[in-house]
Amino acid sequence: MTQKTVLNDMHRRLGAKMVDFGGWDMPLHYGSQIEEHHAVRRDCGMFDVSHMCAVDLAGTDARKFLLRLIANNVDKLRERGKALYSAMLNESGGVIDDLIVYFIADGQYRLVINAGTAEKDLAWMAARLAEWQLDATIAPRRDLAMIAVQGPNAKTKVWQALPETRTASEPLKPFYAVTVGDYFIATTGYTGESGFEITLPAHLAETVWQKLLEAGIRPIGLGARDTLRLEAGMNLYGQDMDETVSPLDAGLAWTIDLEAPRDFVGKTALLANPPSKQFLGLLLLDKGVLRAHQKVITANGDGEITSGTFSPTLQQSIALARLPLATAIGETVQVEIRDKSLTAKVVKPCFVRNGKALV
Structure with missing residues (x-):
């Protein structure tokens, strides 16, 4: 009920x-x-x-x-x-x-x-x-x-x-x-x-x-x-x-x-069991919307988006993702969205605070 x-x-x-x-x-x-x-x-x-x-x-x-x-x-x-x-x-x-x-x-x-x-x-x-x-x-x-x-x-x-x-x-x-x-x-x-x-x-x-x-x-x-x-x-x-x-x-x-x-x-x-992944942010550079469970391809292996959405404040799609430990802030990665591979930038996993964009 x-x-x-x-x-x-x-x-x-x-x-x-x-x-x-x-x-x-x-x-x-x-x-x-x-x-x-x-x-x-x-x-x-x-x-x-x-x-x-x-x-x-x-x-x-x-x-x-x-x-x-x-x-x-x-x-x-x-x-x-x-x-x-x-x-x-x-x-x-x-x-x-x-x-x-x-x-x-x-x-x-x-x-x-x-x-x-x-x-x-x-x-x-x-x-x-x-x-x-x-x-x-x-x-x-x-x-x-x-x-x-x-x-x-x-x-x-x-x-x-x-x-x-x-x-x-x-x-x-x-x-x-x-x-x-x-x-x-x-x-x-x-x-x-x-x-x-x-x-x-x-x-x-x-x-x-x-x-x-x-x-x-x-x-x-x-x-x-x-x-x-x-x-x-x-x-x-x-x-x-x-x-x-x-x-x-x-x-x-x-x-x-x-x-x-x-x-x-x-x-x-x-x-x-030490950490096996990093928890990082993604900022989509191409047109599209990031969603949970989409595959992320990096130079150091694959990761996965856990939460994704279109950010009304930034007017861009953003996501939180578990990525390989060697992934660095600032590098670009590929996100598989249906039959396309779109480019995203790795950022710190905090996009907006107190009304201000941080990425």
Whole structure:
């Protein structure tokens, strides 16, 4: 049965084209995906991300549990509200999910996991908690909704709509969060722009969404969300990595702490299997559109595109790809698209940030 977020009726009243997204009925766009993309880059827009699952972890052994569960090191979280991006791995080093961990207080954390993997993730975490016999509780918070507001004017317009949040949220540095009354406001996002991700009780979501609309914030669908995240070089679970892919081959080495003496699930496999590919960006020099699973031919062997699209900001096709280790930034490669071989340039896997082209 298809699931719906608490804002589903609102999307339909706004004329959204709805699609199935991993079992959730979600807005693809509200009329023009391109206009929505540009709105986020040039002004701001808001996304219903209530399908994502917030999970509260609490208990004496909560930190000890996370130290063993995820590949990044939660000992980095010493300031309240600080966030950490990481991967949760299986024993063979594949990615079960990528997630964000927020440090709320001693013995108290909030995780945000992907919608399509939520049940799998929760089962995995429960099994590890029981196996390790640690004192902690795992509580999925389906009573909460999430609204992401992103873009150069996002914060100003959020404060216009929710003035009571400004004092506490204005000092936040990137990748931090603060609780303001009913709101959990974080400076995390998935677009390469500044803004907030606001977690709030589900029963308040429609009221807050309406306030944000009245402040001039445009609703944005999944279509623009994907082109924005790809321009920003951000991975999508299920496309750029999954349980069969090492994070070392998926551009996620920066989220892995192999130096600390602690052990974590998948560490042994990662140490035994160094990277076999590089995760790089492609900028298409010929006419065409890059898509996932297209073959990439380089001077050092073949690779594969994991995510590709037409970039509205750059007005060129771009992609993320796993390529041979010897591939260098700046070299040209060939991409097989149907019966044609098109030329692309290898670039760093981040194309646009804060409205500026980086390639």
